[in-house]
Amino acid sequence: MRFSVPRSLSPSPVRRQQRRSKSTFGLLTDSEESDISESDEPDSDAFCYASESEVPQPPITPRAKIKTTAEQRHIEDTVTAIRLRTRHHDPYEEWEKQTRKDSFRVARKQQTARQLQIHDELDQARIQESRRRAALHARQMAEVEAQLNSLKLKQQKEEDTLRKGWQERDKLLWQRIDSVIQLEEDKVRARLEAERKVREQEERKRQEEEMQKRQAEEKQRKEEEDKRKAVEDAERRRIEEEKEKEEAEKRRIQEEERLNTEADQRKAAGLTIAVEDWRNARRILMTLKKETMRPIKSSKGSKSAWGEQRRKITPKIGQLTNDPKSIRDITDFIHDQVIMPPHRHHPMLYTGLLSSLAKTILLQAETEVTAEKKAAIPLAQVAFALLDRLEMFPDIFFAKLVERCGGWPLPCAVPPTDENGQPWADDAARIKAMGYRRSVQQDVAREPIVEYMGRVAGVMRLYFHILKIPPQTRPMHPMFQLPRCWMWLARILADHALLESVVGAQLIYTALDVLGSHALEVWGHQWVKMLELVYQGVTVGFAEGRFIGGTTAVGMSARTRVQMEVERIMAAAR
Structure with a gap:
């Protein structure tokens, strides 16, 4: 209702x-x-x-x-x-009243701000107008000055024109005077020149006769001198060659006698010489290429399986960072899923994958470690873990290391014969065995020494970091134990040819940078004696006029780095 x-x-x-x-x-x-x-x-x-x-x-x-x-x-x-x-009592109406008051207050505040903004804009406009007027005044002043300069140039040009006219007039007058004088002088000069030519012709004939006589005598004397010098040079070269052959044969016999004398001692101690280590690594490398990689690449199925697994390794190594979890995950992935999966690979495929793994790690060291030294630390930890866990991998890794760096991991100079005792096929084969790459220039057989030194230093920095890591459960392969650092430095200090090389100086610096302080803690005073020999080689010289790194600019730079590193190690030890 x-x-x-x-x-x-x-x-x-x-x-x-x-x-x-x-x-x-x-x-x-x-x-x-x-x-x-x-x-x-x-x-x-x-x-x-x-x-x-x-x-x-x-x-x-x-x-x-x-x-x-x-x-x-x-x-x-x-x-x-x-x-x-x-x-x-209605709170809404009270709120409405308060809202109106607040709105009025906000509006008044906005109006004040707007007025301030308008005043600022007017000030800016006045400033811009004053600037525009100043610029206009400056432009007008420049125009007036330009007009004045043009008038001044015009006046100066007119003065120059009048001056040139007077100069031309004077010049024509003096030319007529000079021409008359020159005519008389030419007459006298022609008469004197005719007399001089007659005298010179007679003198020339006399000198030509004397010159022909002297040339004939000189030619005869020179022929006799050349014959005598040729005979003396041939005799001297023969004597020097014989002397060098005798000295080389003597050194070879002494070296063989020394090696034969020390062979039993080395065998008993489990030691080898650098050339034997190089031949052993070279033999493993050639066996790997001929008996493993060549059959894998010749079979379509094996090549496909090998390529599929190899493509899993490269991105993982490229993604490596200096993080314990990343290092552990990548190491476990390569070991458990690529090299040692639940379904085991064929032995030949397993060996081929180890070769690819070693090559990938070394290539990463050539690129990343050369640019950033700290990149060698996580890469060395992954390589160390795989060297410890994978069978046959240490031998293959060291063989690939020798392939990329030549004889520097041992160190030794590449001998004139291959591992089978046969001479090298050509110079290119021996250069390749020394670790050099082909040059991009067609007329150059190998890459520049600076690029080669940088690559080898990056790979050797990785190797020295591997030597620095202590074993966890069992001893590592002999080539990857810390005593190899002492053996490496002792061998390079005993070979003067390697010491004079710029690469040798750079690698000594790399070894001291990575292992110098750690080796001092391990060997103490004995390592100090080794550093004294190195310091003497970079400051005084190891022979008369012979220094570590040679005399080139690159070698002097590397020698300076070695000196500073030795001083740093000794300063930190005090």
């Missing part, structure tokens, strides 16, 4: 709405109802029509008939509730 509440009569549909401070939800307050009931006259401030005819008729409001007392009481309760509601 719906109920209506009586409303006051509105004098007009367009009456101005009076703003109330409080919401009444569309109902009149008690005071308004009492005012309406007491007087039918509008207030003095109310709106009035001009005439009675303009007043509209009030709408007829139907009155609800109250039938029972319950309905009457319900209506009264409703009205009472509405009145109580109208007297209730």
Whole structure:
């Protein structure tokens, strides 16, 4: 059931709405109802029509008939509730008022900021206008100065034209005078020249006769001298060749006698000489190429399987970082999934994969370690772990190391014969065995010495870092034990040809940089004696006029690095 509440009569549909401070939800307050009931006259401030005819008729409001007392009481309760509601304090209106105040405050703040911005923009505009005027003034001044300069140049050009005219006039006058004088002088000079030519011709004939006579005598004397010198040079060369052959044969016999004398002692101690180590590594390398890689590459199935596994190694080695987890994960991946999977590879394929693994590690050392020394540390840890866990890998890795660096890992000079005792096929084969790459220039047989030295130093830095790592469970292969560092330095100090090489000096610096301080802790005073020999070779010289690294600019630079490294090791030990 719906109920209506009586409303006051509105004098007009367009009456101005009076703003109330409080919401009444569309109902009149008690005071308004009492005012309406007491007087039918509008207030003095109310709106009035001009005439009675303009007043509209009030709408007829139907009155609800109250039938029972319950309905009457319900209506009264409703009205009472509405009145109580109208007297209730409305937080929303308070919030609305506060919102208006805040909006006004924000608007005033924004207006102030805008005015400041406008003032700044006007200041900037005035500054730009002043700058523009200054630039315009400078440009106008430059134009005026340019105009003045052009007028000055024009005046100077006119003066130069007049001056040149006077100079030409004087020049023509003096030319006529000089021509007359020159004519007379030419006549006298022609007569004197004719007489001189006659005398010179007679003198020339006399000198030519004497010259021919002297040349004939000189030619005869020179022929006799050349014959005598040729005979003397041939005799001297023959004597020197014989002497060199005798000395070489004597040194060879002494070396063989010394090696034969020490052979039993070396055999008992388990030691070898550098040439024997090189031949053994070269023999393993040639066996690997002929009996493993050649059959694998000749068979399509074996080549496909080998290539598939090899392609898994290269990206892993390239992703290596100096992080223990990365080193462990890559090592386990190569060992468990590539080289030693649950389904074992054929022995030939296994050997081929070991060769590819060694080549990948060494190539990574040539590129990464050459650019950044610290890259050798994680690479050496992976190589050390694989050398310890994979069978046959130490021999193959060292053979590939000798292939990439020649005789420097031992160290020794590459002998004039191959491992089978046969002479090299050509110079290119021996250069390749020394570790050199082909040069990009067609007229050069091998790469420059600086590039070769950088590559070999990067690979040898990896090798020295492997020697530095202590074994965990069992002894490593003899070629990868720490005593090889002492043997390597002792051998290179005993060979003067290797010491004078720039590569030898650079590798000595690399060895001391990696193992110098560690070796001092291991061998103590004995290692100090070894460092004294090295320091003497770079400062005083190991022979008269002979120094470590030679006399070239590159060798002197490497020798300086060796000297500084020895001084650093000894300074840290104090």
